[in-house]
Amino acid sequence: MNKIIKYVFYDIIRNKIVLAYTLFLLLLSIGLFNLGGSPDKAILSLLNLVLLTVPLISIVFATTHFYNSYEFMELLVAQPINRKKIFMSEFLGVACSLSGAFILGVGLPVLLFGVSITGLYLVFTGVFITFIFVAMAFLASVITRDKAKGIGIALLLWFYFALIYDGIVLFILYTFADYPLESATLALTALNPIDLGRIIVLLNLDVSALMGYTGALYKSILGSLWGIGLAFALLFLWVIVPFISSSRIFSKRDL
Amino acid sequence: MITIENLRKSYGRLQVLKDINVSFEAGKVVSVIGPNGSGKTTMSKCILGMALPDGGDIRINGESILGQHAYRSQIGYMPQIGKYPENMKIRQVIEMIRDIRKDVKEVDEELVGLYGLQAMYEKRMGSLSGGTKQKVSAALAFMFNPQILILDEPTAGLDPISAEILKCKILKEKKRGKLILITSHIMSEIEEIADEVMCLVDGNVKFHDTIQDIKAQANEDRLSRAIAKVMNEED
Numbered sequence: 049m050n051k052i053i054k055y056v057f058y059d060i061i062r063n064k065i066v067l068a069y070t071l072f073l074l075l076l077s078i079g080l081f082n083l084g085g086s087p088d089k090a091i092l093s094l095l096n097l098v099l100l101t102v103p104l105i106s107i108v109f110a111t112t113h114f115y116n117s118y119e120f121m122e123l124l125v126a127q128p129i130n131r132k133k134i135f136m137s138e139f140l141g142v143a144c145s146l147s148g149a150f151i152l153g154v155g156l157p158v159l160l161f162g163v164s165i166t167g168l169y170l171v172f173t174g175v176f177i178t179f180i181f182v183a184m185a186f187l188a189s190v191i192t193r194d195k196a197k198g199i200g201i202a203l204l205l206w207f208y209f210a211l212i213y214d215g216i217v218l219f220i221l222y223t224f225a226d227y228p229l230e231s232a233t234l235a236l237t238a239l240n241p242i243d244l245g246r247i248i249v250l251l252n253l254d255v256s257a258l259m260g261y262t263g264a265l266y267k268s269i270l271g272s273l274w275g276i277g278l279a280f281a282l283l284f285l286w287v288i289v290p291f292i293s294s295s296r297i298f299s300k301r302d303l
Numbered sequence: 304m305i306t307i308e309n310l311r312k313s314y315g316r317l318q319v320l321k322d323i324n325v326s327f328e329a330g331k332v333v334s335v336i337g338p339n340g341s342g343k344t345t346m347s348k349c350i351l352g353m354a355l356p357d358g359g360d361i362r363i364n365g366e367s368i369l370g371q372h373a374y375r376s377q378i379g380y381m382p383q384i385g386k387y388p389e390n391m392k393i394r395q396v397i398e399m400i401r402d403i404r405k406d407v408k409e410v411d412e413e414l415v416g417l418y419g420l421q422a423m424y425e426k427r428m429g430s431l432s433g434g435t436k437q438k439v440s441a442a443l444a445f446m447f448n449p450q451i452l453i454l455d456e457p458t459a460g461l462d463p464i465s466a467e468i469l470k471c472k473i474l475k476e477k478k479r480g481k482l483i484l485i486t487s488h489i490m491s492e493i494e495e496i497a498d499e500v501m502c503l504v505d506g507n508v509k510f511h512d513t514i515q516d517i518k519a520q521a522n523e524d525r526l527s528r529a530i531a532k533v534m535n536e537e538d
Contacts, residue, residue, distance in 0.1 A: 051402055062390065119386040123396070125353055127403055128376040302314070302354040 056141025073153025087162025110185030111202040115195040143182040166252040173245035176283040183290040230265040241286040309359035321506040334493040337503035343486040379444035383455040385436040389429030414442040433460040490527035
């Protein structure tokens with residue numbers, strides 16, 4: 049399996065997009081850290097930008113990469129290799145190289161300018177978000193054979209998780225404002241990895257004081273080490289579920 | 304060597320293979336013929352595990368291959384249209400497959416030599432002509448000394464000299480006791496190299512006989528005529 053990952057890596061490194069992505073993140077982080085203000089402020093701005101761009105780039109890049117690797121996979125399935133292994137190697141190759149770009153582009157500046165536990169959470173969250181959206185991209189790609197359709201589904205997924213979902217949550221909160229919604233909002237958060245990531249980082253910043261009752265509830269649950277563990281476990285689940293289902297579909301279909 | 308029992312496969316509503324029952328012995332060249340879309344490629348893909356059958360069983364040396372993958376070390380496959388990663392060079396593709404198949408000690412590079420692929424090692428797969436891709440496919444199929452060779456229209460894109468080289472190679476491997484399955488439309492070629500002919504029509508086995516038997520049955524000495532006669536008779 050390592051051999052296949054090696055070739056997937058080769059292929060991605062030759063592709064200049066990952067390099068451009070790294071540089072983009074690097075410039076963004078260094079810029080924000082040098083814009084003045086406290087490192088906390090920079091991390092907050094960085095968080096918002098990261099939670100918008102990282103999912104988008106991960107899901108679009110992974111989907112196009114999957115379709116472009118079709119020939120590569122077809123070549124390998126005629127060899128004595130398990131299909132699940134081929135799929136896993138593709139996934140790890142893409143997810144690890146994008147995570148590597150993220151760690152270089154965001155982790156390094158955080159380490160240099162604002163090393164803190166919050167910064168660490170930001171990096172962890174970013175890596176998880178990358179894995180989650182690569183897994184979703186693979187799910188979108190195995191559902192349909194048509195490249196345009198696959199990218200469409202991928203973009204729709206991003207649109208849903210990054211923008212629409214928050215709208216739905218706000219709508220629910222507004223409509224049922226008369227009821228106690230604290231635990232419901234907590235449950236709703238768990239259903240969107242981007243929100244989950246945002247809250248993990250936010251709760252470790254001072255701004256969480258502005259989030260009212262719900263913020264207080266979040267803080268009491270997610271503020272503890274146990275709560276953070278739970279949040280990361282949920283993120284992990286968000287990687288595993290799409291990955292396993294897409295791997296199932298891939299091994300049961302005709303090539 | 305290969306036994307296929309009650310093999311069924313459909314793509315959506317289209318039933319491509321309907322209850323196929325055949326067996327192939329080692330040391331034979333079997334030619335699979337049939338009209339376009341009769342299920343020849345699908346059958347090879349089922350044997351390779353690229354297409355998953357809806358029902359029935361395929362056994363190689365007595366063991367079912369469904370859901371398995373290790374058995375593919377015994378098979379060399381040359382697809383009808385070789386699809387390769389466009390930005391890999393010939394050298395990289397060959398080296399990659401060799402890297403993956405490191406367990407094979409005896410590597411057969413005869414076709415790489417005969418086709419002069421070394422001279423083109425630095426060319427990108429995307430820039431190759433169809434025929435050159437076929438040569439790479441052929442070289443890869445024979446490289447790891449497999450017991451079974453599945454060649455899907457092997458000579459379709461090759462120039463006459465290259466096709467001749469491939470035919471010689473096929474006969475040579477047959478003498479070493481290998482089973483070679485060839486799908487082809489070129490009757491003269493089949494007559495030249497095959498021992499048995501299996502004919503698929505609409506996903507059913509129309510006949511599966513040795514070439515002599517087919518000729519005797521039809522009372523013709525040219526295979527193409529004999530086959531045409533047999534097929535018309537049964538209609």
